[in-house]
Amino acid sequence: MNKALDFKIKGRIWIYSDSGTVIGEGRLKLLIGIDETGSISQAAKQMKMSYKKAWEMVNTMNLQFKTPIVVGSQGGVHGGGSKLSDNGKKLIEKYASLLEKNENFLCDEFLKMKF
Amino acid sequence: MNKALDFKIKGRIWIYSDSGTVIGEGRLKLLIGIDETGSISQAAKQMKMSYKKAWEMVNTMNLQFKTPIVVGSQGGVHGGGSKLSDNGKKLIEKYASLLEKNENFLCDEFLKMKF
Numbered sequence: 001m002n003k004a005l006d007f008k009i010k011g012r013i014w015i016y017s018d019s020g021t022v023i024g025e026g027r028l029k030l031l032i033g034i035d036e037t038g039s040i041s042q043a044a045k046q047m048k049m050s051y052k053k054a055w056e057m058v059n060t061m062n063l064q065f066k067t068p069i070v071v072g073s074q075g076g077v078h079g080g081g082s083k084l085s086d087n088g089k090k091l092i093e094k095y096a097s098l099l100e101k102n103e104n105f106l107c108d109e110f111l112k113m114k115f
Numbered sequence: 116m117n118k119a120l121d122f123k124i125k126g127r128i129w130i131y132s133d134s135g136t137v138i139g140e141g142r143l144k145l146l147i148g149i150d151e152t153g154s155i156s157q158a159a160k161q162m163k164m165s166y167k168k169a170w171e172m173v174n175t176m177n178l179q180f181k182t183p184i185v186v187g188s189q190g191g192v193h194g195g196g197s198k199l200s201d202n203g204k205k206l207i208e209k210y211a212s213l214l215e216k217n218e219n220f221l222c223d224e225f226l227k228m229k230f
Binding site: 012014098101 | 220230
């Protein structure tokens with residue numbers, strides 16, 4: 001059916017509420033960055049995003065859960081910093097697993113479409 | 116896990132090649148509009164899109180298939196106009212069916228996520 005036989009498929013998924021996005025690929029990347037660097041500011045920098053924007057994304061996520069996704073990490077010589085709560089770690093695991101399952105689903109369905 | 120218990124999920128899917136998007140939700144809407152109105156220009160107007168943009172979207176799609184997706188429709192007192200080829204009709208059926216299956220898949224997986 002197609003000329004070049006090089007068609008590909010991609011999907012994106014967002015979880016959201018009336019208060020805004022709960023998680024999508026951007027927020028996942030941001031949370032992974034916070035987990036790796038222990039800092040919203042560093043995670044924002046990695047994504048070439050302003051601190052303000054990153055903080056707002058984190059804040060919107062936190063406000064949508066009973067227990068926050070990102071919390072302040074106290075102590076250590078550097079003090080301050082941020083880290084994922086257990087709830088935050090569960091959120092990224094669940095969402096990353098959903099992305100993987102969705103990718104498999106789309107690949108299977110795409111093959112059946114026979115372009 | 117969440118405060119308001121009103122989380123929702125949405126997904127989007129694109130089929131693409133190195134030459135650009137083959138089909139996504141915007142192109143699906145445009146093709147349905149062409150099928151309904153018999154005109155790229157009318158379909159573009161419905162979507163508040165310029166004719167130029169709509170024509171380019173159609174052209175990119177057509178160039179990616181051996182047989183075009185949208186063809187000129189000759190005859191009738193008004194002449195001119197455009198319509199979907201059989202290949203175009205198949206494309207929207209396949210893609211719309213994929214969207215529906217994916218929505219069911221995402222809803223099922225979302226329920227399992229137990230927010």
